[in-house]
Structures are given as structure tokens and as C-alpha cells.
Amino acid sequence: MLNRREALDLVAAAGEAFTELLATAATLRDQCKGRVVTFSPKIFVPLTNLCRDFCGYCTFRKAPGEPGAKTMTLDEVLSVVRQGKLLGCTEVLFSLGDKPEAIYPEMKEFLRQRGVQRTLDYLYEACRAVLEEMELLPHSNPGVMGKADLQRLKEVNASLGLMLESTSERLLLPGSAHDDAPDKKPALRLRTIEEAGRQQIPFTTGILIGIGETWEERVDSLFAIRERHERYGHIQEVIVQNFRAKPDIPMRLHPDATRDDMLKTIALARLILGGEMNIQAPPNLTPDGYELYLEAGINDWGGVSPLTPDFINPEAPWPALELLRQKSAQAGFKLKARLPIYPEFIHQGDKFLPPSLIPYVEQICGDDGLVRNNGPLANLPILHHSITPSTPGISE
16 A cells, blocks of 8 residues: 555546556456446435535435425424335445534424434434334444544444544635534544544545645545554545535636546545555545546445435436446446445454344345345346446546
8 A cells, every 4th residue: 555655646647647556446446346336325314404604515414494404203303204115225324413402492393292302313213214114224424523522423323424624734724625614624524534434433434625725634544544454444435525626615717627637536545544444535526537536546436316306416427237236337347236235344243243233234235245136236127238348547
């Protein structure tokens, strides 16, 4: 794996050096992961979009009374999960604002009426209902958490997640991406990631690129993730996600991260984090050319839903599974469905899963640790063209 100096030297890669960088990362991925690319068939559940943070790039958060503001009831959660189960989904992704009850009396009242005090308590009840009544696997991204909440949520989640986004303190300055966002302080997010490691929780994290960070800060963020994983061995996947400007956000005039920026960052992530790490990039945020991410070293497309939109980026629809499979095949990869917990962590279930969760995982998991019978892909038409591995690197 690269050291920091080597990684920073590669930031300047252009032309043939850029192509060679991608090829090196792709070769490392092939050696450790083969030519399989995975995705998680999921139901996206925005439990609440109320949030106490005011990030400059976020279109998800709302305030009470604002059009689109919504906190779902448990009946609403179970209704959409029931539909997703019929379509072959196995993951229920809970996304929600961070501690909205801290600033909104309306959220406090909503929670009081349901017999809980905090949004994290309500999330626990929602996850438990999904697990016990629908027998699908929750994966929650509830923001900054402490030891007690991580321990409690581990009992009803196959995995948990928190995007590091960036270790840059500059992004907290007035007018920057994380201005007026107390839960985006890098130290707080790193503390949550570390505590998840101490609690042996399969964990998802990642970086958000194009929000004002420098290349050096981007590299440092990846090394911060590597350091935590080397210490605890709990990070199951790292997401490289690109900023997209939207007309209703403070950063609406900020330029999007380019495709080449994504390709270079993915390749650096692969070489920094190593061949065994699962590295993911969302296909819906680069609708034209996302298959090139395979040439830079990813081995996972993340969660893709046949039912619900990406509520964080509602302007960016998921690719149809048939199209995703075709594009993967054309690039030389076989697409397979996975669970919200990766095979290598399932195979260490006695370490990373509480005993109560193991039966729920086993009933939808095949011997290979992926979704039994390939989930929703089983109902797609058989591809008749052959899969021909492509040459590492890209050409324009």
C-alpha cells in the first residue's frame, strides 16, 4: 500500500501517468477481488429529514413546516419495506438528520408521543420493527454516535455507517461546506468510527469530494480511514462520492467534482486502502460513464433500489438493474447482489454479529456470503453476449 508521500506524488499524475495509475489500481483490485462487482438491493428509508446541521451542499435536510419536511411513522416505514421485500430487496437503509430534537420542539413532541426521547431511540424501534416483522436487514446512517448508542443499534443493524467526508478543519469556517454543522467536526466523526471499531461493528465510511477540500486533505482523509481500519479491522467498505451542485443549496454555484477527479480519487483510495478493502462509488451520481469507475479500482456500486429514490440526491435516479448489469458485463465484470454486511464479515459472524442477528442473515445469505439466488437479479433476462475483460485504463 502507498505511504502518504507516494500518494501525494501521484496526485499530479496526468496523461500516460494517469492511465498507468488507474491500471495499477485496477490490477490490485483484480488480484484480490476478481472480476465480480457487487451492489446491495435496498429500500431507502428517510426516517426523518429534520436535522440540526446546515451543510452547504445538502438538499435532504428540512425544517418543520418547510415543504417536504417529514418524519415517518413506523406504519409508513413497514409499508414501504413490505413493497421492497416483494421486489427482492434485502437491505433497509435508514438515513436521517442528526439530532433534530436538539433544535426543533416539533421533533421533541413527535418523539414524546411515541414514548421515546431521542431520534436515535426512535431509530432503534424502527430497526427492530423491520428486523422482526419484515425479516430484512437494517443498515443505519444516523450521524455522530457514542458508545451506548452504537452498542444498542448493533443489536438491530447488520452494519452501521457514517461518512467521514473530510478531515479538513477548514470546511468548518464561515461560508464553507460545514459551516453551522456541529456534527461535521472531523474529530467527532473519527471518534464515532473508532468507537464502532472498539464495538466490532461492520462499518461503512467514506469521503465526499469536491466540497472545497484540497487534494492533500483528500489524501489525508483516506489515510485517516486506513489508520482506523488497521487498528480495529471493522471498516467493511469505503465510499468515494462526488459533490453535485443543486439549485436549492448554498453551494449551488460551486463546481461539481469532475469525472477525472473521481477516477483519480478512486485509484488513490484503492492503492492507499489496499486490495482487500471494498471500495464503492455511486453510479447514479455519474450517469454518463460510471462504468469507468471499474477501471479505477472499485468493486461495489453501493445500494441500488428498484423501488425508492436516492433521497439525498433526488435529481439522480438509480440505474435500472438490467442496465447496471449490462454495463458491468461490457466492462468485463459479473454483477452480484450482496447483503448490507459483506461476506468477509459474515464469515466472522461470531466476532461482528450479535447472536440474535445471525439467523436473519443466514436465511437470506448463500454459501458465498452474498444474497442467496442473487436476489432481484434472478428475475432479469439472461445476458447472451459474452463477458470480455477490458484493458485497464481509459481512453477518451
